[in-house]
Amino acid sequence: MRKLPQTPISRRGFLACSAASGALIALHPYSARAAANQAHLRIMETTDLHVHVFPYDYYADKPVDTVGLSRTASIIEGIRAEATNALLVDNGDFLQGNPLGDYIAYERGMKDGDMHPVITAMNTLGYDAGTIGNHEFNYGLGFLEKSIGGANFPIVLANIAKKQGATPREDETLFKPYVILDREITDGAGTSHPIRVGIIGFTPPQVMNWDRKHLEGNVQARDIVTTAEAWVPQMKEEGAEIIIALSHSGIGAAQREDGMENASVPLAAVEGIDALMTGHSHLVFPSADYDGQDAIDLSAGTIHGKPAVMGGFWGSHMGLIDLLLERDGNEWRVVSTTSEARPIYQRGEDRKVTALVEDDPEVLESIRPEHEAALDYVRRAVGETSAPLYSYFALVADDPSVQIVSIAQSWYIEQMMMGTEYEGLPILSAAAPFKAGGRGGPEYYTDVPAGPVAIKNVADLYLYPNTVRAVKVTGAQVKGWLERSAGMFNQIEPGATDAPLLNTDFPSYNFDVIDGVTYQIDLSQPAMFDREGNVVNEETNRIVNLRYNGAPIDPEAEFIIATNNYRATGGGSFPGTGDTIVFEAPDTNRDVIVRYIVEQGTINPSADDNWSFAPMEGTTVLFETGPKARDYMESVALDIEDAGDNADGYAQFRIKL
Structure with missing residues (x-):
């Protein structure tokens, strides 16, 4: 092999044999075969x-x-x-x-x-x-x-x-x-x-x-x-x-x-x-x-x-x-x-x-x-949690890691609405799981044990430095918001056996759960929106039994939804976002969560099970999540059983709808 020339186009010179291992490094064919009037640029x-x-x-x-x-x-x-x-x-x-x-x-x-x-x-x-x-x-x-x-x-x-x-x-x-x-x-x-x-x-x-x-x-x-x-x-x-x-x-x-x-x-x-x-x-x-x-x-x-x-x-x-x-x-x-x-x-x-x-x-x-x-920064305790915070089941059941985010957002926006023209409007809160496997792999989940909560745990609950926003929406837009979110799931034929539940093209950060209302998701219905947020099935109704304070939601009623700047400004193309902002907070969602935990001292993040799947008799689906989910499966409000691991290292669970 001819000696590799210096690389004057790079400001940090290097010779072929200077790798830590001392091994020879093969030239790219362009460098090895370039003629006198040719040059290889990488x-x-x-x-x-x-x-x-x-x-x-x-x-x-x-x-x-x-x-x-x-x-x-x-x-x-x-x-x-x-x-x-x-x-x-x-x-x-x-x-x-x-x-x-x-x-x-x-x-x-x-x-x-x-x-x-x-x-x-x-x-x-x-x-x-x-x-x-x-x-x-x-x-x-x-x-x-x-x-x-x-x-x-x-x-x-x-x-x-x-x-x-x-x-x-x-x-x-x-x-x-x-x-x-x-x-x-x-x-x-x-x-x-x-x-x-x-x-x-x-x-x-x-x-x-x-x-x-x-x-x-x-x-x-x-x-x-x-x-x-x-x-x-x-x-x-x-x-x-x-x-x-x-x-x-x-x-x-x-x-x-x-x-x-x-x-x-x-x-x-x-x-x-x-x-x-x-x-x-x-x-x-x-x-x-x-x-x-x-x-x-x-x-x-x-x-x-x-x-x-x-x-x-x-x-x-x-x-x-x-x-x-x-x-x-x-x-x-x-x-x-x-x-x-x-x-x-x-x-x-x-x-x-x-x-x-x-x-x-x-x-x-x-x-x-x-x-x-930075390690010292993230290890500081800010409070206690009476129950573990985990996201292994965040895509199939109401979830403690999402619940605590929603609670903190509502707590904050309730204070911010005081003295404004929006005081007195019902406050809902929308939050999504950020760590839910996917491209991050079978270890990419939130898992905070009961006990001290440190800043690193809050960062784990909420990955991004978003700032809090409040939007004013109608009851119809609340339903549309949830229909958009329900694109997380494949359409399931009644009576199907072990049908794949999750739409793998749908990002988990667009799976918003809205707290303050109760509802079910009818998986037999097609999704209303495609991945990009375009309406493809206008007449569908995946969201059923949508209620506020126990009564069917009024499509004309007005609500405040606590969310983040990404969602409020149109990120994810959700109905009720883009031009409905009524409050822009100077505080990040993470900071609000920390403040809430500090004020409460000890938090109870247990999910309130405000949403579920509509029953489908004789139907089972398969859901993939991290293997450590097995530690928490008994606490999930689902008819669920362990179905082993798949080839990618995820645990599979069978859910009876």
Whole structure:
């Protein structure tokens, strides 16, 4: 094997044989076979890190092998070594998402000149560029600006402006819309050449709703594709030979619509974009998750013929796009591509996790003081619970982990409504389980034993730093809200045996339970809404026996629903949301839960069983949940029996309807 040349396009030089193990690293075919007028450029992506630098689950307070930039970092060196030239970029959602991020935002704070630990870690690894995800705005613009102030790499974002002009190119953008990196690239003969790489960034325009408190009146958002169509030609005019789009936007519908949240497919069709780094959806591309979708070629790893990648979340994967470039006159052009998402761990047939990489000790040490401070932060007790808080059955029965969130929200909004025009209206509360298995795996559930409740437990009950909202709705909208939520379940034929209960395409965070009313869900009926919230069965009635104070709910009656900013502003497309907000709290849902527990001293989170499935004689369904659910099955108000484990490590339970 020929000696690997240095990689001048990367700011952190590396030689092939310097891996910790000392093993030789095979060159990518593009590097091994590039001719004198050809060069291999590898683009490495992290996305949706959500402050996961250490391989640590702060909620469970234990090390894990499935997350952490420190783990991803250890394969960055080897991945760089496989390529003659490499760039490292981050695709957003790095600033919020675990208690370390909350500790910095709420406890330590960010003064001018302070370093945010995730930025410290990224500086340690020598990132070349990054963009802003939607969650970067969760703590406010001031916090965001101070946090990224210490970045040793450019941050770009094209579709958020402090002041909009007549066209995107006339906007006063919040960050630089793009950057053109002047680099040296080494060809197959070992000769260096200049190259100009343009990098542009995008985030979902829905941030204007999701973080209205911080953004309204301060910035404006544009459609992703419209913005790209304006700026990419200018990047070409300024000499960008290769353009990389950092799209903190999921891979959604191929049909273009204005204001799309998941706009990466139509974005890939924009002329001039050569490679697309995607994210936001916490999935992997290329993978079977996207099999059969329009404009996608999974075998080639392309969207509209452009190479694309999505590198999972929390550091689970390193996204890789490899470009074989060829000299065309005085410019470079792409002649061949490959895409891959390389994992840091694997699950065996027994569902046990095997780490594929070690930690990068330099990354760990760079933020160890902040990590230790975050551990102290989450371990503080704030009260007691007289009963365990768990979410193993949250999708099939009224649940203590959801109940306590609802109770705290109602308690808070009752106080906030005093002295307002809405005082006296009935107050309901909507809450959903956030940790309910799914993509998180069979261990991804809330499980807090009876006894002391610490901040880490509250963060486990409520994963996101949402703020409390109150909306005013009608009785008809309450029913519509619950019909939307009932999309969690498949339609079940009466008399069926062991039919799969859960609709696996429906996210658990959209399964709202509304406390303050009682109701049943008739599974024999089709769902009223599809996954995106569009009405597909207008005449259906899954929600039956809906009552308030024991009487059938009046469709014209008015109610206040306590919820969060995501749901109240239209997240999930629920009836009764989007334009019905009557109160915007300055407090997060987590803070409200903590305050409630502190005031009560000891809480009783026992579920009140205000909802259930409508009986279906002679019918059984199968429900999958975490194996530890067996510890609590006797306390659930269901006719339920253990049905063993499935191949993915989940426990199965048979429910008689």
